[in-house]
Amino acid sequence: xxxxxxxxxLTDFGHEMGHYVLGHIWKGFLFSAAIIFVLLYFGYRSIxxxxxxxxxxxxxxxxxxxASLPALxxxxxxxxxxxGRHRQYLQPL
Numbered sequence: 487x488x489x490x491x492x493x494x495x496l497t498d499f500g501h502e503m504g505h506y507v508l509g510h511i512w513k514g515f516l517f518s519a520a521i522i523f524v525l526l527y528f529g530y531r532s533i534x535x536x537x538x539x540x541x542x543x544x545x546x547x548x549x550x551x552x553a554s555l556p557a558l559x560x561x562x563x564x565x566x567x568x569x570g571r572h573r574q575y576l577q578p579l
Contacts (some may be wrong), residue, residue, distance in 0.1 A: 525565045
């Protein structure tokens with residue numbers, strides 16, 4: 487910011503104020519919450535199958551075992567990466 491000219495600084499400020507005026511902050515929060523909800527749902531629906539397939543090899547006894555948490559986090563990370571890869575299609579208008 488210290489190296490920007492006054493015009494560049496005013497352009498940046500106007501751009502960011504436009505996000506505020508158009509309500510992009512709240513829309514972004516709501517959109518992020520919706521995406522997190524969907525990712526958690528996909529994780530919930532997928533963790534049982536993953537543990538049935540690979541849980542014994544990983545030493546995870548059941549879904550209520552604390553050792554299943556890394557498997558859930560792995561699924562959430564993979565789903566989040568997939569959603570982030572296509573985020574240009576998911577952003578609100």
